[in-house]
Amino acid sequence: MRLLLWRHGRTTWNEAGRFQGHADPPLDQTGQAQAAAVAPLIRAMNPELVVSSDLRRCRATAAALELPVRADARLREIDLGGWSGLTGAEAASRFPDEDRAWRAGQDVRRGGGETYLEVAERAGTLLDEIRAEGLPTRPDGLIVFVLHGGTARSLIGHVLGLPPELWWHFGPLANCRWSLLRLAEGGFRLSEHNAGPLLTGKLGVAGSGLSESLLPSQGAPTGSDTEPVHLPR
Template sequence: MTTGRRLIVWRHGQTEHNAGGIWQGQLDTDLSETGVLQAKAAAEGLARLGPHRIVSSDLRRAARTADELAAVVGLPVTRDERFREIDVGTWQGMSQGDVAERYPDEHAALGRGEDIRRGEHGEAVEHVRERVYAGAQDLLAGLAEGETAVVATHGVAGRALAAAMVGLGQREAWLMLGGLHNCHWAELAEHRTGWRIVGWNVGAGPVASGTSDH
């Protein structure tokens, strides 16, 4: 009897911007020292799942996270820009407090769960959902029955992907699931009727304080 495929959606380790409450978006930041330690610990846990493929966002914080797993299991990492974080436009590099002060209407809309373009010319979550879902479908097309793929991505992008895979609306995902912690992952399993989220915010180590979903 064959078993379905498995998809692991893994958020990158902590960055200094996460710890400081700074909107990163597609700003290409590195892991902090804490983030590197998180990635190493998580890699040991993920290795026990026996991954067959590793794909990551091309942004350094996700790529470095994926490289830690690759070093443990001996697999190459494919970079795919479709798994990048949400583009936050003019908010990139701003603190959450500054965004709330300078963009009060937009900040309030986000607090209500509305899916708006971030930072004037950035993306809405629906735009992110479209590209991460397309990336996942291409990845899964090359995955055999019973195999496991790991996608190293970002907070908003990761939740958008998990929700898209199970047909959950993005606002509902925001309300029901919340965010993925740094270096924690969602486990999705394929069943006869479709994909299911069987694990959320799974991790191999403690959650660092002050992490941001952005």
């Protein structure tokens, strides 16, 4: 089987550099255009099942596929509690101990919310249930999860069997990019990470190649919902 983890398009809070968590800001115009540009490529992969986080930034992204979509709250972003809505500077000022621990790569419960391990457990349970249904039905069948940056990272680490303290080494997914996992003999393998089409300044697809970055006219890729500015070091 193949599992494609597709991050939602850009939101108003992504643009402002605010932590989102379980908050529910919408896609902005750029995010809508990103979803519209990338969706045909994912639809062409013929997914057997599409499951989306129930938050509207993911549901709106998934809708661009024009395919049946299940919504499941277990694909939500990590719950950030009191960090939600804050910028990186505001979170560091209000929660200095948590901020230092998080920047050091520790899996702390920020703002009274969740840990990444807890996120991985809920998303992993969903994946287990889908496989128990007999999906996908083909050995190379594709399941698509439309989700969030932190959730994607947690699920990748979980299915690869890596300890949580190593998960931050996976760079955050930029908006509307994906990671692809393949189930092979011995377990899952990460085949692609932070992949996606080269988009023009008007968010049209430039050719058919994949690129690790967007054209300068579109700006630098926005960090994950939980990392608007940096990665922990």
